[in-house]
Amino acid sequence: MTLTREAPVVAAPPAARTRPRRDGLANALMVAPATVLYTVMLIVPVGLAFYLSLTDWDGFSANPAFVGAGNYADLLDDPELRRAAAVTLLIAAAGTAGLNLLGLGFALLVNGASRANTFFRIVLFYPHVLSALVVGFLWSAILGTSGAVNNLVTSWGGEVLPFLSDPEWATVTMIAVLVWAGFGVNVVLYLAGLQAVPHSLIEAARIDGATRWQVFRNVTLPALGPSVTVNIVLSLVTLLKTYDLVVSLTAGGPAGQTQTVAYLILWNSFHDARLGFGSAQSVILMLVTAALAFVVTRLRRRGELAVHQ
């Protein structure tokens, strides 16, 4: 089928004919290695994830048995998964709000070129270059029962604060650490968006007597529309797959109360050797993530259109 699309070679003189053919070969040679590797290691696995989710693969057997929709049925009445889904959605919703409020707020504060602003941007951003695993271990050493903060509190005669040992506190702590470690990225992204806000509009509004808040609400924020969409979708997608930080900050505890879906997927797959079941969960996670990203983008676009009318 692809052959029919080749350039017509019938009338071409011999010298001009060898050149495109040699180029065609060179093109194929330059594209093939990347395409093959990408197909084998990324496209095939995506298809396999669907297939494996219909089997009882344990990670060892060469021929896993086909169980149809069995894994999906199990997943529907798995209380652990239901709890993990609720925790994950809470983290994603609250985390997205936190990341974007702080991201936009600080972007407005450090906007403009000055040495101090450069310093603040670096300081707000640096946790992002640390691995989430290290960030989690570090904060658990600070907020744990015998950690730095509780040492200070007890030496002043206070009670130990259950940052990581009470389920509700632990969830809030995790969201706070995720926001602490990540909002620097949102600051940088919003700063890039602020460069695109036309200065003349802001000045015109000022001259017309608008207050700072009115300028922000009616000029800056609408012009930032696309940035807001990118930031929200990005935060959601990232937070929905929270894993490393769970491992290092709480290890899913206390009593499994802070396990996220990604944590459960890897636990079921590699601790319980139920990779078929884990595949079913990751297929669901992938679909939910894609659907949420799609819905947010659509809602935001409708909102932006409404603003422009």
Place this chain on the structure above:
Amino acid sequence: MRKTFLWLSAVFMLVPLYVLTVNAFKGQQEILADPFGLAGLTLEPLARALTNPQFNVVKGYAITLLFVVAVNVLSVVLAAPAAYVIARSPKRRFRVLMLFFLAGTFIPGQVLVIPVVYVLKTLGLMGTIRGFVLFETTLTLPFSIFLYAGYIATIPAVLDQAAAVDGAGRLRTFWQIVFPLMRPAVATMVILNTFSVWNDFVNPQIILGPGSGLYTVTTGVYAAVSQYATDYTVVFPTLLLAIAPLLVFFVFMQRHIISGLTAGATKG
């Protein structure tokens, strides 16, 4: 008001780093008695962390560096020529190929790890350095090709034509004329890939596995710290050793890193 608030925020951002750094140089008693103080500093915990039998930090650095270099080299060698053909050829099949690669930027790595284990087992590459480097390289391909193709499109095609007139083949034209001009785009990708390989936890943990004895800095930190989470003379020095090279790299390259990571973050 604004300045005061920003300084307070900066302090809040930096306190954990301060706690990490000072306590890496203190004994357990001093840490528990005064986690923020500077009394009784000693190099002893750091020296012990360097010789920890649970996790050989120096070997961890070496292995991680090997992975970082291997993934970066392989990624550039595979992605750059492919991006060149995609950017330069008017044929429809290469535009379709671009879309095929773009689809990969939307697939989160975590979803892939289970089926990738299956693929690697089938190929006999599970638990091997080759298997890990190949998969980690694959994760870099979609965005690299996207970024490189966009960059190559800004390089005038007259350059290629001149080289072709002089008799250079397509491969030579690319590697000798176009590739040297791609330096900014390649630098951005190398920075992005260096961070993602260095900080990756799930893939080395599962593909290399504890049985292989191959610890990257991140999986090594997990092995060393998770069981001794309350022995702070292990936790703080190990974490400091794990992040020090990355922080130094960040401080010196922060401009490029922030713009590079911004480009990476917006890929969605």
